[in-house]
Amino acid sequence: MTAILRSSVIRKTAGALATLFGVAVFVFFMLRAIPGDQISASLGTEAAGLTEAQRQALVEYYGIDEPLTTQFFSWLANLFAGDLGFSVRAQQPVLDLTVAALPVTFQLAVFAILLALIIGVPIGMLSASAPRKARDFVGQALSLLGLSIPAFLLATTLLTFFAVNLGFNPNGLGYKTLFEDPSVNLQQIFLPSLVLGFGISAPIIRTTRAAVLEIRGQDFIRTARAKGVKTQRIQFRHILRNALIPIVTMTGLQFGYLLGGAVVVEQIFSLPGIGRQVLLGIQQKEYALVQSTVLVIAASFVIINLLTDLLYRAIDPRVRAE
Amino acid sequence: MTQLKQRLNAPLKAIALASSAGLVLAGCASASEEPTTEPTETTSATAEPEPTSGGSMVVGITVDPDTIFPWKATQFQAFRMLENVYDTLTAFDADLNVVPGLAESWEVSDDGLAITFDLRDGVKFSDGSDFDSADVKYSYEAIQDEANAAVARSTLGGVTSIDTPDSDTVVLNLATADVGILANLTSVNLAIVSSDDTEETLSTATNGTGPFVLESRTAGQNVVLARNPNYWGDATPLDTVEFRVLPDEAAIAAAMSAGNVQMAVFSDPITARTVTGDVTVNTTPQLSYHALMLNARNGSMTDKNVRLAIQCAIDRQAVLDTALLGEGAVTGPITSPAFRSDPNARPCPERDLAAAAEYLAASGNAGGLEIDAIVAQNLYAGAVEIAQAVAAQLAEANITLNLEVLESGTYIDRWIAGDFESAIALNGGRPDPDGMYGRYFPSTGNLNQVSGYSSDTMDALFAAGKSEGDPAVRKQIYADVSAELEDNAVWVWMFSGYTYTATSDSITGFTPMTTGSWQYLRTTGLK
Numbered sequence: 013m014t015a016i017l018r019s020s021v022i023r024k025t026a027g028a029l030a031t032l033f034g035v036a037v038f039v040f041f042m043l044r045a046i047p048g049d050q051i052s053a054s055l056g057t058e059a060a061g062l063t064e065a066q067r068q069a070l071v072e073y074y075g076i077d078e079p080l081t082t083q084f085f086s087w088l089a090n091l092f093a094g095d096l097g098f099s100v101r102a103q104q105p106v107l108d109l110t111v112a113a114l115p116v117t118f119q120l121a122v123f124a125i126l127l128a129l130i131i132g133v134p135i136g137m138l139s140a141s142a143p144r145k146a147r148d149f150v151g152q153a154l155s156l157l158g159l160s161i162p163a164f165l166l167a168t169t170l171l172t173f174f175a176v177n178l179g180f181n182p183n184g185l186g187y188k189t190l191f192e193d194p195s196v197n198l199q200q201i202f203l204p205s206l207v208l209g210f211g212i213s214a215p216i217i218r219t220t221r222a223a224v225l226e227i228r229g230q231d232f233i234r235t236a237r238a239k240g241v242k243t244q245r246i247q248f249r250h251i252l253r254n255a256l257i258p259i260v261t262m263t264g265l266q267f268g269y270l271l272g273g274a275v276v277v278e279q280i281f282s283l284p285g286i287g288r289q290v291l292l293g294i295q296q297k298e299y300a301l302v303q304s305t306v307l308v309i310a311a312s313f314v315i316i317n318l319l320t321d322l323l324y325r326a327i328d329p330r331v332r333a334e
Numbered sequence: 335m336t337q338l339k340q341r342l343n344a345p346l347k348a349i350a351l352a353s354s355a356g357l358v359l360a361g362c363a364s365a366s367e368e369p370t371t372e373p374t375e376t377t378s379a380t381a382e383p384e385p386t387s388g389g390s391m392v393v394g395i396t397v398d399p400d401t402i403f404p405w406k407a408t409q410f411q412a413f414r415m416l417e418n419v420y421d422t423l424t425a426f427d428a429d430l431n432v433v434p435g436l437a438e439s440w441e442v443s444d445d446g447l448a449i450t451f452d453l454r455d456g457v458k459f460s461d462g463s464d465f466d467s468a469d470v471k472y473s474y475e476a477i478q479d480e481a482n483a484a485v486a487r488s489t490l491g492g493v494t495s496i497d498t499p500d501s502d503t504v505v506l507n508l509a510t511a512d513v514g515i516l517a518n519l520t521s522v523n524l525a526i527v528s529s530d531d532t533e534e535t536l537s538t539a540t541n542g543t544g545p546f547v548l549e550s551r552t553a554g555q556n557v558v559l560a561r562n563p564n565y566w567g568d569a570t571p572l573d574t575v576e577f578r579v580l581p582d583e584a585a586i587a588a589a590m591s592a593g594n595v596q597m598a599v600f601s602d603p604i605t606a607r608t609v610t611g612d613v614t615v616n617t618t619p620q621l622s623y624h625a626l627m628l629n630a631r632n633g634s635m636t637d638k639n640v641r642l643a644i645q646c647a648i649d650r651q652a653v654l655d656t657a658l659l660g661e662g663a664v665t666g667p668i669t670s671p672a673f674r675s676d677p678n679a680r681p682c683p684e685r686d687l688a689a690a691a692e693y694l695a696a697s698g699n700a701g702g703l704e705i706d707a708i709v710a711q712n713l714y715a716g717a718v719e720i721a722q723a724v725a726a727q728l729a730e731a732n733i734t735l736n737l738e739v740l741e742s743g744t745y746i747d748r749w750i751a752g753d754f755e756s757a758i759a760l761n762g763g764r765p766d767p768d769g770m771y772g773r774y775f776p777s778t779g780n781l782n783q784v785s786g787y788s789s790d791t792m793d794a795l796f797a798a799g800k801s802e803g804d805p806a807v808r809k810q811i812y813a814d815v816s817a818e819l820e821d822n823a824v825w826v827w828m829f830s831g832y833t834y835t836a837t838s839d840s841i842t843g844f845t846p847m848t849t850g851s852w853q854y855l856r857t858t859g860l861k
Binding site for chain 1 (some may be wrong): 392399406438480481482484485487537538553555556578579580581584588590592595608741742743744749750761773780781784802
């Protein structure tokens with residue numbers, strides 16, 4: 013069993029490393045396939061006025077004078093040494109920028125997931141408790157809204173509504189961390205979390221509904237009812253517990269996506285998270301910044317998937333037994 | 335020293351206030367009414383109360399400055415911040431007259447080949463070190479050095495040597511007379527830095543002679559400027575100015591409505607109108623201009639008759655109304671206020687489809703023709719809408735405009751290489767016409783490959799304009815330049831837009847400029 017576990021861990025780790033290497037290669041070369049470079053991104057049409065010697069000086073300044081393969085392997089080698097590169101724009105190491113940005117996105121993702129679960133699981137259970145009845149239609153409609161309203165639209169609408177009508181715009185105050193000012197931080201994180209959480213609650217509603225419907229029809233539920241177990245206990249201990257596996261899978265996947273996918277919401281609500289860091293990096297063609305940040309996001313995604321796997325073991329004795 | 339400061343700053347303030355009447359087209363809003371962005375002339379600018387000393391102000395910006403090193407700054411936000419930190423030898427007032435900066439006065443030699451600057455006394459850098467002529471020589475020679483890749487190197491291209499006879503005097507020796515150089519020296523790209531500083535030291539901290547110093551900078555979040563205690567001029571009313579990054583204009587409008595931000599500049603009039611509360615929105619005409627650039631060295635554009643047919647087929651006002659909701663004014667080639675072209679001085683002042691057909695027939699394309707146009711999708715607002723409106727109008731003249739809508743990086747690469755038949759473009763304007771077009775149309779200009787046009791007449795006119803000292807004669811020379819450009823339909827100049835400066839009613843003393851400059855942050859304060 014230990015050997016099996018060890019080989020499973022080795023296999024998963026190897027797979028994760030191969031995935032990360034693939035991401036590194038893909039991002040590195042895709043970035044360079046985008047027309048323009050850091051010089052034209054920085055100078056715009058003013059770059060037309062550069063002399064050849066000036067252009068050469070800038071090529072060296074931005075470190076894009078080496079052949080692509082040399083750039084790639086030197087970046088990889090630096091990564092292993094813990095050097096994610098240097099942002100010329102911010103005049104700071106990418107590692108420092110990432111260390112500052114990652115907790116913002118992480119907090120946003122955690123809050124969004126919590127809100128999504130708070131919205132999604134009860135509604136999914138309510139929907140499943142009376143299929144094809146009014147409450148099911150309401151649940152399904154909410155899920156449809158969550159899926160179909162784009163985050164940017166909901167975010168802009170909420171931002172404008174709260175700011176213009178209620179004078180409430182904590183995101184205009186400049187970002188405060190949870191440790192600097194907990195009250196302002198929680199206010200700043202609430203609306204963006206709600207926007208993301210509402211979007212994610214849609215698949216959670218659907219998954220919960222489907223899982224609950226499937227489980228409540230199974231023999232052991234009928235047996236529990238026949239034994240006289242209370243409905244509430246059946247709902248939470250028997251049905252929900254067993255429905256958790258697909259919900260956890262879905263939540264884990266969404267959490268991973270959130271780490272890289274909160275770009276739009278971070279942008280609209282001015283949160284200095286990892287998504288905005290990538291966006292700014294792409295706009296400025298800051299290769300090192302984008303490559304390293306995307307790799308950090310990919311690594312987070314892989315780690316969260318591994319954690320999700322481990323969580324299965326905690327909530328499902330059958331997985332432990334295997 | 336104190337007397338000198340008073341003598342120099344009194345007229346500056348008077349000019350700044352007077353300019354509000356001339357240039358700043360202001361509308362007002364209160365909590366109960368929507369802010370207006372209609373350009374309306376103000377009759378008196380003296381009603382503004384004097385700012386009180388102290389306090390802080392937040393300015394909303396959509397992206398943080400990409401550099402704090404002035405010689406390499408081209409980004410709007412970096413420029414706006416740095417012009418409050420660094421000084422130049424000459425400066426503009428609000429009417430775009432050249433006024434003393436770090437040079438208290440200057441004298442041009444009779445042959446125009448030497449300009450002697452008398453430097454201001456008692457100026458210190460923010461680190462406390464003294465400013466003198468060695469700093470000017472160091473800065474300008476470093477800017478001239480190609481290895482430093484300074485973006486304004488070409489401005490000093492005609493400077494053959496720099497003499498410093500004493501610590502208060504600098505002499506620029508020129509290869510040929512250059513009247514426009516005094517205006518061109520105002521750019522923060524030609525900022526004077528201390529000879530003890532390098533690009534490396536100035537990339538992480540500022541050390542200028544301007545009214546503010548950089549207090550802090552958090553990437554992607556904000557930049558805070560604080561009053562420079564060593565500033566040679568009047569101390570700024572504000573203790574600090576925070577440039578806060580709120581990534582899009584809608585977020586800035588929301589923050590202004592909630593009172594989190596006291597000032598912002600919008601490019602989108604619709605967003606500017608969404609700001610509520612005690613906010614005033616000033617509509618300021620810009621020197622930049624929208625044009626359909628025609629590459630006279632490429633394809634059918636080599637034929638002057640084709641270019642004239644295009645000029646005659648486009649209704650500029652209709653394009654402006656359709657694409658930018660009428661927010662702008664039709665313009666000719668030169669937007670520099672003292673040299674402004676008459677927008678109607680051209681072969682087709684109004685749209686004339688019959689004339690377009692005649693020109694087309696003269697070019698041998700009576701049956702119509704196709705032209706390619708590059709358009710930037712995400713470089714500036716309105717580009718695609720302008721392109722579509724122009725294409726619709728040209729279609730009525732039997733000219734098919736094939737739009738290549740490009741990602742900004744691709745557009746810039748093609749634009750720089752002059753790799754287009756025509757291009758929908760928004761180009762920057764300058765207060766001096768030589769600074770504006772001296773790079774484009776003389777055959778030796780460093781952007782001539784982009785302009786796609788040169789001629790002996792144009793070379794002669796620009797050479798004359800550069801060296802002519804008589805303002806009236808110089809004005810006529812640039813009127814001739816304008817006529818040459820329009821008569822040959824070198825490009826189709828369409829219109830200039832506005833910017834919308836929203837300021838909270840709690841602040842006073844700010845004057846928006848047609849250059850887009852925020853230099854009057856130094857006179858801005860709380861009421």
